[in-house]
Amino acid sequence: MPGAFRRAAVCAALAAAAAGCGGPRDDAAPAPPPFDVLERSIPELQAAMADGRVTSRELAAQYLARIAAYDDRGPALNAMIAINGRALVEAAALDRERMASGPRGPLHGIPLLVKDNFDVAGMPTTAGSIALAEWYPPDDAFQVARLRDAGAVIIGKANMHELAYGMTTVSSAGGQTRNPYDPYRNPGGSSGGTGAAVAANFAAAGLGTDTCGSIRMPSFHHALAGLRGTQGLSSRDGIVPLALTQDMGGPLAKTVTDLALVLDATVGVDPADAATAASDGRVPDSYTVFLEAGALEGARIGAVTWLLGDAAEDEPVAEVIRAALETLEGAGAEVVEVELPGVPDLLQGGSVVPVEFKFQLADYLRAPGTPVKSLREILDLGLYHEAVEERYRNSDNARGLDDPDYLESLARREPLRQAVTQFLDDERLDALAYPTLRRTAAPIGDPQRGNNCALSAVSGLPALVVPAGYAPDGMPVGLELLGRAWDEGRLIRLAYSYEQLTHHRRAPATTPGLLADHAAVVETEWTATPAALATTADTGVTARARFAWRPATRQLRYAVTVFGASDGDVLSAHLHRGAPGEVGPVVLVLPIGGSTRASGTLTLTAAEREAFESGALYLVVRTREHRTGAARVQIDTVGGG
Numbered sequence: 001m002p003g004a005f006r007r008a009a010v011c012a013a014l015a016a017a018a019a020g021c022g023g024p025r026d027d028a029a030p031a032p033p034p035f036d037v038l039e040r041s042i043p044e045l046q047a048a049m050a051d052g053r054v055t056s057r058e059l060a061a062q063y064l065a066r067i068a069a070y071d072d073r074g075p076a077l078n079a080m081i082a083i084n085g086r087a088l089v090e091a092a093a094l095d096r097e098r099m100a101s102g103p104r105g106p107l108h109g110i111p112l113l114v115k116d117n118f119d120v121a122g123m124p125t126t127a128g129s130i131a132l133a134e135w136y137p138p139d140d141a142f143q144v145a146r147l148r149d150a151g152a153v154i155i156g157k158a159n160m161h162e163l164a165y166g167m168t169t170v171s172s173a174g175g176q177t178r179n180p181y182d183p184y185r186n187p188g189g190s191s192g193g194t195g196a197a198v199a200a201n202f203a204a205a206g207l208g209t210d211t212c213g214s215i216r217m218p219s220f221h222h223a224l225a226g227l228r229g230t231q232g233l234s235s236r237d238g239i240v241p242l243a244l245t246q247d248m249g250g251p252l253a254k255t256v257t258d259l260a261l262v263l264d265a266t267v268g269v270d271p272a273d274a275a276t277a278a279s280d281g282r283v284p285d286s287y288t289v290f291l292e293a294g295a296l297e298g299a300r301i302g303a304v305t306w307l308l309g310d311a312a313e314d315e316p317v318a319e320v321i322r323a324a325l326e327t328l329e330g331a332g333a334e335v336v337e338v339e340l341p342g343v344p345d346l347l348q349g350g351s352v353v354p355v356e357f358k359f360q361l362a363d364y365l366r367a368p369g370t371p372v373k374s375l376r377e378i379l380d381l382g383l384y385h386e387a388v389e390e391r392y393r394n395s396d397n398a399r400g401l402d403d404p405d406y407l408e409s410l411a412r413r414e415p416l417r418q419a420v421t422q423f424l425d426d427e428r429l430d431a432l433a434y435p436t437l438r439r440t441a442a443p444i445g446d447p448q449r450g451n452n453c454a455l456s457a458v459s460g461l462p463a464l465v466v467p468a469g470y471a472p473d474g475m476p477v478g479l480e481l482l483g484r485a486w487d488e489g490r491l492i493r494l495a496y497s498y499e500q501l502t503h504h505r506r507a508p509a510t511t512p513g514l515l516a517d518h519a520a521v522v523e524t525e526w527t528a529t530p531a532a533l534a535t536t537a538d539t540g541v542t543a544r545a546r547f548a549w550r551p552a553t554r555q556l557r558y559a560v561t562v563f564g565a566s567d568g569d570v571l572s573a574h575l576h577r578g579a580p581g582e583v584g585p586v587v588l589v590l591p592i593g594g595s596t597r598a599s600g601t602l603t604l605t606a607a608e609r610e611a612f613e614s615g616a617l618y619l620v621v622r623t624r625e626h627r628t629g630a631a632r633v634q635i636d637t638v639g640g641g
Contacts, residue, residue: 037062038513042110042204042258049098049109056091056098056109056153063111063155064088065514067202075183075510075554079196081116081174082123083156091153106261108151113203115194116157116174117164118144118249119238127240128162128171128190131372131383141238142273143207143249143266150265155203158193162388164209164242165357165395167217167448169193172385176444179221180508181475182606183554185441186448188217190242191252195222198252200511205253205262211242211353213436213453215250219465220436220478223505225259225495226252230485231460232278235270241364243356245410246457254505256466256496260287263488282486290489295497297332299430301325301481302423305337306344307434307452314438314450320477321435324468324498328433331501338432340423343455346416350458354391355398355406417459421484431481431494436465440475455482462488466495467504474606509551509609523548528619528631534583540564541630543573543621549637554609558590559599562621565630567595571622577611578618580634587611592621613637 035054037045048054064087071080084090094109103109114120117127119137126132139145144154159174161167169177169192179187180200187196191208195218198206208215210228219226227250236247251262264286270276284290303325308318325335358375365373372378375396384392398406424432438450456463461482468479479498483491528543530536541564548557560573573592578584587608592598604612611617615636623630 034515036513036515037066038201039254039507040204041255042106042261045110045204046103046106046108050103055095056111057088057095059109060087060091060111060153060155062514063201063203066200066511067156069514070180070200070511071202075178075180077178077180077183077196077200077511078175079158079177079187079193079200079202080113080156081126081128081159081193084120084123084154086122087111087153087155094151094153097151104151107147107265109153110151111153111155111203112147112205112207112262113156113158113194113197114144114154114207115160115191115209117160117209117240118157118207120144120154120157123157125240126173127164128160128173129378129383130172131378131381132370133173135370137238137367139238142235142270144238146266146268147207147262152265158191158197158206160193161190161214162385163240163357163361164190164211164214165353165388165391166190167213167451168387168442168444169196170385170387172383178444179441180510181222182441183510184443184605185475186221186444188221188441188448190214191218192221194252195219195224198222198224198254199508201507205251205258207249207262207266208252209239209242210248210250210457211246212351212457213451215248215252216436216453216456216463216465216478216480217451219252220480221441221476223467223476223478224252224254224465225256225467225499226250226465227259227263227488227491228456228463229263229267229488230279230462232275233283233462233486233488234267235273235276237270237272241356241360243353244360245352245356245413256492256499257288257291260291260492263287279486284489287489287492290492291496292493293497293500294331295493296328296501299328299333299494300428301328301333301335301494302338302427302429302432303335304340304432304434306339307438307455309438309450316471316473317435317438317440317450317477320469320471321479324479325433327502328498331497335433336427338423338427338429340420340432342419343416343423346412346419347454347458349409350412350416350454352406352409354395355401355403355409357395358398359401413458413460417461417485420455420459420461420482424484430490431483433479433481436478436480440471440473440477452480461485462491464488464491464495466499467502469502469504472607474610510554512551522551522637524637526619526633526635528621528633530631532632532634533629534581534632537626537629539623539626539630541621541623541626543619543631543633545619545633547635549612554604555601556604556612557599557601560590560592560597560621562592562596565596565623569623569625570594570596571624571627573598573619573621575617575619575635577616579616580618587617
């Protein structure tokens with residue numbers, strides 16, 4: 001099974017790392033502080049290797065250790081589908097090359113990961129399907145080869161929504177990936193494994209693909225920067241296709257700088273992909289020249305108001321986006337609300353995915369050695385996850401690439417592209433701005449609503465997502481910026497300037513640094529008294545509450561003892577949301593009814609964790625005589641017990 005394969009590969013790699021870590025040292029000399037990869041940017045990693053503080057092999061070993069700690073264990077993100085068993089060997093070779101001749105460039109020795117629909121020589125390309133579990137392509141995808149040429153270490157392959165046909169990242173080969181900001185929620189898709197893995201610091205950055213939001217949605221859900229470039233900017237050679245008219249590969253990264261560095265290595269003309277010929281002469285020497293703080297001054301941004309949505313469920317994300325737009329204005333940009341007349345009509349029926357999938361997948365499967373040859377064969381053999389069955393069957397019924405409805409969808413693309421470009425020109429706009437999704441990540445098993453993927457995907461125009469903040473439920477929200485064809489540089493300039501102003505990204509609490517004592521339990525005791533009740537009552541009841549908090553797993557262990565009441569008198573103990581003296585709603589139930597002593601463990605959601613850690617919860621114990629509250633205490637984890 002893939003999980004067993006992944007665990008074995010990680011353990012073997014870590015064992016090899018441990019075997020090579022020995023060597024003499026001067027016990028009298030103070031040991032330098034250990035270098036932790038947590039939230040380190042590519043330039044920081046590169047500087048540490050240049051200074052001799054860490055080697056590429058040590059970086060790779062740290063990322064492998066994080067995968068071992070958090071992918072199958074801890075929050076059990078299930079973001080990785082396979083590990084490169086040669087990652088440490090390849091990293092060591094790059095260390096020797098650095099010593100002999102210097103680094104090849106900014107990606108030399110940097111561990112990266114790729115979505116499992118990119119071919120990587122020596123590793124299976126399952127694209128999330130058990131039908132392709134034993135498919136080993138003969139060579140690297142174009143973009144993977146370019147990363148290797150730049151000196152990157154491919155540490156492994158990330159899970160994805162099966163055959164990229166969905167947005168919550170569940171697959172028959174890899175199972176369900178979880179969001180590190182809340183493991184009860186989906187990570188977006190179809191590049192959700194890449195998004196979750198990069199956010200959890202399983203590698204410095206990663207590659208995903210975007211057919212209608214599959215880079216941008218995981219970036220939105222994980223406080224990442226992600227780019228869907230102009231159609232033709234990067235090669236699709238060696239990527240399992242969903243719909244070539246809309247398929248694009250590109251980077252997901254923790255910073256806009258890292259995004260630019262990965263983009264530099266992966267774009268350009270590829271004779272194996274005719275669409276990339278259009279990029280000739282349109283790719284700068286380096287996208288890093290656009291990393292300019294203060295570039296928002298004088299920019300003109302069009303806020304697409306109808307993409308904020310008008311349902312009550314859309315409001316939390318809309319609030320974050322409106323705040324982001326205010327930040328842009330505060331930095332000197334002019335933000336104007338726009339409607340894009342005629343564009344919604346052109347977007348209707350513009351997707352070509354349902355038709356192209358069947359035929360272009362079959363083209364890919366014609367390669368010698370593929371275990372199956374068609375979508376129909378996958379269906380007939382039951383080699384698929386139930387989550388994709390309806391879409392697979394709809395596509396299997398597609399009539400052909402000469403179908404009039406398909407040709408009409410195809411014909412909408414150029415008028416849409418022209419209409420958006422003309423609007424940008426007429427209104428003198430540098431970019432359009434809107435949320436990638438109108439809602440935060442849905443609970444696993446629920447459908448994800450509010451997708452705004454189509455504007456970029458159907459027009460073929462570039463769009464870049466940058467972290468915009470967090471909704472009240474604690475989940476990340478991303479701001480999407482869309483521009484003219486081949487104008488990725490301008491989008492990078494705007495996104496970088498906004499990022500440097502705000503620094504919204506924060507690491508998920510479920511995957512802390514391994515070099516810190518993350519396993520230690522934060523444990524404090526409080527005493528609940530009648531005097532602390534919002535409405536003071538002389539109840540004669542007190543309670544001692546001890547909470548042990550383990551951030552790495554978001555587990556809250558509690559032990560409550562009630563004094564001044566008998567077992568049968570105790571009704572309940574609850575954690576409410578509210579500041580001292582305030583009355584607020586129940587957030588957590590501590591099962592204690594009928595007993596003066598109770599203990600247990602709860603796993604907190606992202607919103608519950610944020611409330612607990614910020615000191616926004618209070619404990620109330622209720623008895624039969626005092627049903628509205630017998631004792632209360634504020635659980636002030638900020639100030640301590």
